[in-house]
Amino acid sequence: MAAKESNAMDYAEHERTYAGFVNLFKYGTISVVVLLVLMALFLL
DSSP: OHHHHTTSOOHHHHHHHHHHHHHHHHHHHHHHHHHHHHHHHHHO
């Protein structure tokens, strides 16, 4: 049955998506910290 096949986990794709999310979160956080430091230097 086709519905049963769609429930299978694709672990390689899952790990790739998770790694992408972690990288996005990491670089997003670094970008915000850099932006805040630059704002503190130039605006205060």
